[in-house]
Amino acid sequence: xxxxxxxxxxxxxxxxxxxxxxxxxxxxxxxxxxxxxxxxxxxxxxxxxxxxxxxxxxxxxxxxxxxxxxxxxxxxxxxxxxxxxxxxxxxxxxxxxxxxxxxxxxxxxxxxxxxxxxxxxxxxxxxxxxxxxxxxxxxxxxxxxxxxxxxxxxxxxxxxxxxxxxxxxxxxxxxxxxxxxxxxxxxxxxxxxxxxxxxxxxxxxxxxxxxxxxxxxxxxxxxxxxxxxxxxxxxxxxxxxxxxxxxxxxxxxxxxxxxxxxxxxxxxxxxxxxxxxxxxxxxxxxxxxxxxxxxxxxxxxxxxxxxxxxxxxxxxxxxxxxxxxxxxxxxxxxxxxxxxxxxxxxxxxxxxxxxxxxxxxxxxxxxxxxxxxxxxxxxxxxxxxxxxxxxxxxxxxxxxxxxxxxxxxxxxxxxxxxxxxxxxxxxxxxxxxxxxxxxxxxxxxxxxxxxxxxxxxxxxxxxxxxxxxxxxxxxxxxxxxxxxxxxxxxxxxxxxxxxxxxxxxxxxxxxxxxxxxxxxxxxxxxxxxxxxxxxxxxxxxxxxxxxxxxxxxxxxxxxxxxxxxxxxxxxxxxxxxxxxxxxxxxxxxxxxxxxxxxxxxxxxxxxxxxxxxxxxxxxxxxxxxxxxxxxxxxxxxxxxxxxxxxxxxxxxxxxxxxxxxxxxxxxxxxxxxxxxxxxxxxxxxxxxxxxxxxxxxxxxxxxxx
Ligand code: BDP
Numbered sequence: 001x002x003x004x005x006x007x008x009x010x011x012x013x014x015x016x017x018x019x020x021x022x023x024x025x026x027x028x029x030x031x032x033x034x035x036x037x038x039x040x041x042x043x044x045x046x047x048x049x050x051x052x053x054x055x056x057x058x059x060x061x062x063x064x065x066x067x068x069x070x071x072x073x074x075x076x077x078x079x080x081x082x083x084x085x086x087x088x089x090x091x092x093x094x095x096x097x098x099x100x101x102x103x104x105x106x107x108x109x110x111x112x113x114x115x116x117x118x119x120x121x122x123x124x125x126x127x128x129x130x131x132x133x134x135x136x137x138x139x140x141x142x143x144x145x146x147x148x149x150x151x152x153x154x155x156x157x158x159x160x161x162x163x164x165x166x167x168x169x170x171x172x173x174x175x176x177x178x179x180x181x182x183x184x185x186x187x188x189x190x191x192x193x194x195x196x197x198x199x200x201x202x203x204x205x206x207x208x209x210x211x212x213x214x215x216x217x218x219x220x221x222x223x224x225x226x227x228x229x230x231x232x233x234x235x236x237x238x239x240x241x242x243x244x245x246x247x248x249x250x251x252x253x254x255x256x257x258x259x260x261x262x263x264x265x266x267x268x269x270x271x272x273x274x275x276x277x278x279x280x281x282x283x284x285x286x287x288x289x290x291x292x293x294x295x296x297x298x299x300x301x302x303x304x305x306x307x308x309x310x311x312x313x314x315x316x317x318x319x320x321x322x323x324x325x326x327x328x329x330x331x332x333x334x335x336x337x338x339x340x341x342x343x344x345x346x347x348x349x350x351x352x353x354x355x356x357x358x359x360x361x362x363x364x365x366x367x368x369x370x371x372x373x374x375x376x377x378x379x380x381x382x383x384x385x386x387x388x389x390x391x392x393x394x395x396x397x398x399x400x401x402x403x404x405x406x407x408x409x410x411x412x413x414x415x416x417x418x419x420x421x422x423x424x425x426x427x428x429x430x431x432x433x434x435x436x437x438x439x440x441x442x443x444x445x446x447x448x449x450x451x452x453x454x455x456x457x458x459x460x461x462x463x464x465x466x467x468x469x470x471x472x473x474x475x476x477x478x479x480x481x482x483x484x485x486x487x488x489x490x491x492x493x494x495x496x497x498x499x500x501x502x503x504x505x506x507x508x509x510x511x512x513x514x515x516x517x518x519x520x521x522x523x524x525x526x527x528x529x530x531x532x533x534x535x536x537x538x539x540x541x542x543x544x545x546x547x548x549x550x551x552x553x554x555x556x557x558x559x560x561x562x563x564x565x566x567x568x569x570x571x572x573x574x575x576x577x578x579x580x581x582x583x584x585x586x587x588x589x590x591x592x593x594x595x596x597x598x599x600x601x602x603x604x605x606x607x608x609x610x611x612x613x614x615x616x617x618x619x620x621x622x623x624x625x626x627x628x629x630x631x632x633x634x635x636x637x638x639x640x641x642x643x644x645x646x647x648x649x650x651x652x653x654x655x656x657x658x659x660x661x662x663x664x665x666x667x668x669x670x671x672x673x674x675x676x677x678x679x680x681x682x683x684x685x686x687x688x689x690x691x692x693x694x695x696x697x698x699x700x701x702x703x704x705x
């Protein structure tokens with residue numbers, strides 16, 4: 001009897017666990033054995049060993065990744081050897097100060113992969129370049145591209161490719177939805193969680209080379225001797241993977257830590273405090289990257305507290321870095337209470353300072369003028385500060401895009417900003433080219449993504465959040481890549497290589513952001529989400545700590561119409577853009593519908609280019625947007641046979657929540673705006689079955705303490 005039971009139990013176990021459930025920990029670096037034997041053999045012929053004559057920590061990391069990755073993919077050991085000798089059929093890592101591609105010298109981090117005497121050579125001018133080449137070669141195999149005869153080269157278009165962690169010293173993450181911080185400050189510097197290395201590998205695989213490890217709302221603690229030791233330990237893990245560590249700094253640190261009476265940037269003692277602090281940092285971390293600063297923004301202290309401006313503050317820090325090879329990234333996310341239009345404030349404070357910044361300073365600008373909305377016009381500072389290198393900051397953590405609950409692939413959002421034309425130096429002066437320095441010939445260039453990474457086993461909470469980390473890195477390296485191609489690449493590496501499923505999933509990813517916009521803030525609506533938590537709809541929010549934290553400030557619904565007039569008859573924020581851009585958006589009759597309510601107060605009865613009135617179009621978008629979540633569910637179901645069961649179930653469940661919450665958004669917004677438009681829900685859509693009061697109550701729950 002006992003034996004029979006044991007037998008049955010074993011049978012059950014075999015039946016329910018055909019393979020180890022995919023918990024997402026390995027991200028896109030899965031390296032599972034290629035199932036098709038013939039395909040595998042094709043790779044085996046050209047990847048029999050990895051020869052690495054150089055021996056730096058970075059090259060050792062590259063070689064280890066290749067032996068691990070190829071070993072897994074090919075299902076057999078791929079040994080690392082010091083030199084190829086007379087052997088062929090392997091991979092050779094070569095640092096070559098003269099390395100070039102197509103007759104052009106490679107950049108310091110650019111790589112080339114080519115065939116030589118029946119070996120594949122991965123070369124570049126630095127060991128970091130070779131590391132990036134190693135990951136590129138692995139990507140070829142993971143996405144099943146041929147290796148034989150490969151001739152591939154790539155240069156990064158932007159120098160500093162940064163992840164900004166909004167992680168706090170107490171382990172929480174500001175706007176983090178994937179658990180707590182991955183940094184374990186109380187264990188550092190003695191214990192180095194193995195997860196740090198896997199994090200560094202993932203970053204390196206997509207070309208990220210800088211990590212700001214703490215929140216922009218910074219604690220002074222990180223600048224203490226005790227914490228510098230901890231940060232140095234982390235820097236030691238990231239260094240072999242080509243990543244430098246940066247710190248967000250608390251402006252008043254000289255007071256809090258140094259006991260000074262002031263943090264005035266022009267005070268000699270303050271200057272001296274920062275210079276000594278920089279020396280201390282560089283002694284512990286010789287390749288320390290520099291400082292990120294949020295000052296005089298949302299209550300943070302800053303130079304304006306002493307009657308100085310942002311340039312005074314940033315330049316003082318740049319001078320404190322002195323001879324060290326570091327930079328200051330100074331954020332332009334500032335807005336004051338009481339202005340007629342928050343849209344204009346960063347521009348008004350920063351644009352006049354163009355030309356006043358130290359050469360080591362970059363000004364970091366969010367993609368849009370308000371705050372990481374699901375769709376924003378590009379920030380008017382892009383193209384308006386030709387003498388200052390600008391960092392583009394995008395948000396990967398989905399603060400305003402459904403947390404880790406809604407499936408939203410951000411590749412299209414990031415690309416949309418990069419492709420926007422500022423017309424700063426004529427047509428083609430895109431945000432991408434402003435940021436990569438090519439429009440104004442800057443020596444420094446940088447891009448930053450606010451991280452969506454946390455302690456959840458799968459790193460990002462929503463499995464598709466991984467695609468956002470991935471797409472950010474790939475676009476930071478090369479903004480010419482297409483988000484669709486990146487989605488396919490990520491899907492192949494992470495989920496499945498089955499062609500029909502790859503198409504289905506990439507299609508879902510490609511549509512997901514515009515679906516989200518449709519059921520939350522269509523036609524250019526913005527900032528109508530739940531107060532403080534920024535989750536769910538709250539378009540009726542009329543009272544908050546400040547007027548520009550309400551929803552009514554932005555949508556301006558009244559009996560006549562909807563939207564914020566930012567033309568000359570309104571706040572005139574549109575005038576901050578070049579005339580060509582003003583022309584695109586300035587006339588309500590020709591303004592693209594995606595931006596309409598960003599710039600115009602449009603009558604409810606106004607006919608739009610779709611042939612519908614504003615009210616009918618708005619309702620149609622809310623209804624079709626919410627119903628498109630059903631389409632996402634159908635697609636996901638269609639891909640099911642090609643997916644790991646645990647992963648399938650995880651996303652399927654999140655999609656159910658997404659559908660439910662898309663209906664909240666739809667019902668909340670159509671019922672609320674209907675009180676102004678006073679028109680019926682257009683056919684063929686059925687009016688919501690609940691009342692505005694019902695939905696308010698539901699959403700209000702999220703505001704309860
Ligand atoms: C806002 C977030 C806030 C951040 C701020 C920032 O709600 O938590 O501190 O951005 O970027 O969107 O500084």
